Amino acid sequence: MLKTEPDEDFSVSRDDFSVSRETNSLPLCVSRDDFSVSRDDISVSRDDISVSRDDISAQEISEAKRSTTAKLFITVKPVDANPPEISVSSPEGYANENSPIGEKVLDSNGNPLVITVTDKDFGPTDPKPSYVFELTTPFFIIDKNGHLLVNENNLDRDPPNPGRFKFQVVAREKSGAAASAPMSVTVHLNDVNDNAPMLPIIAPVAVPAGDVRRKVAAIKATDNDEGDNAIVTYSIYHVSNNGNNKFTINPITGLLETVGKLNAGDQYSLTVQATDKGGLYSQAIVEVTISPGPNTQSPIFEQSVYDIEVSEGATINSTVATITVRVGKYIWYLFWCWY
Numbered sequence: 001m002l003k004t005e006p007d008e009d010f011s012v013s014r015d016d017f018s019v020s021r022e023t024n025s026l027p028l029c030v031s032r033d034d035f036s037v038s039r040d041d042i043s044v045s046r047d048d049i050s051v052s053r054d055d056i057s058a059q060e061i062s063e064a065k066r067s068t069t070a071k072l073f074i075t076v077k078p079v080d081a082n083p084p085e086i087s088v089s090s091p092e093g094y095a096n097e098n099s100p101i102g103e104k105v106l107d108s109n110g111n112p113l114v115i116t117v118t119d120k121d122f123g124p125t126d127p128k129p130s131y132v133f134e135l136t137t138p139f140f141i142i143d144k145n146g147h148l149l150v151n152e153n154n155l156d157r158d159p160p161n162p163g164r165f166k167f168q169v170v171a172r173e174k175s176g177a178a179a180s181a182p183m184s185v186t187v188h189l190n191d192v193n194d195n196a197p198m199l200p201i202i203a204p205v206a207v208p209a210g211d212v213r214r215k216v217a218a219i220k221a222t223d224n225d226e227g228d229n230a231i232v233t234y235s236i237y238h239v240s241n242n243g244n245n246k247f248t249i250n251p252i253t254g255l256l257e258t259v260g261k262l263n264a265g266d267q268y269s270l271t272v273q274a275t276d277k278g279g280l281y282s283q284a285i286v287e288v289t290i291s292p293g294p295n296t297q298s299p300i301f302e303q304s305v306y307d308i309e310v311s312e313g314a315t316i317n318s319t320v321a322t323i324t325v326r327v328g329k330y331i332w333y334l335f336w337c338w339y
Ligand SMILES: [Ca+2]
Pocket: 097, 155, 156, 157, 158, 194
């Protein structure tokens, strides 16, 4: 610190300047006690902030009185009366999930977020101190230009991750302890379509035979992305047993239905597919068995007329007749009892 009171000699401390040997070939050691600098030797300029003089001389206190000259630069630092102040061009930033390390965080207008530090102790012409930035997150850093950058690969927006990071930033002087008050910044991760729709395991389904349109299953996919990236359409990718024209699926709702005639005992293996707007997809198998259905075929009696005689002595609960009825592939036996 250099003091320049009008009528006093001022003193220069060792820390305030350095003396370097110039071209002088004399083997000279300059120590603090070897020389003195008086007020008259130095002129003060630039609003008393910095002091310079091209040459000062130092002379040995000895008979030889060897001497040398050196340049002396003295910078008077302002009093540290104010802490640094940190500010950001926008407290809300945005970055795509999965961005590579070094990607700039942008504001809502697409401009990079810029962090600046000011200090009222320094005028416009003063050399500014260097700052280090301390962040309460390891996922972002601030570069030398004050830009906020992604500092971790594969940042994930999708659930169960919250999709945003709120943290605080402090600017600290590199030399010295002065630090700014903390400043909050929130970075939102933009969704990227990095998840295919997921289909659940679908249990085998039994559908009654017939040719009426019937529900087979309600297919419901989930997509861990957001917005358009999670909009799913459904389709039938393949049906075994030549059953392509016997089933249909609603592309929006996923309702899987029969549309063609299905016979009892037939089996079909359906591959259904869920595709998101970005073209990512997954498939699931639906096993469908056609069961005998009511009223699918008229019963056929073996006889058109049955004559049944019951003897007077027939015992109660005895079978008096057996009638055979054929329904499709199945045969039903009807027992008539006397009671
Ligand atoms: Ca993701």
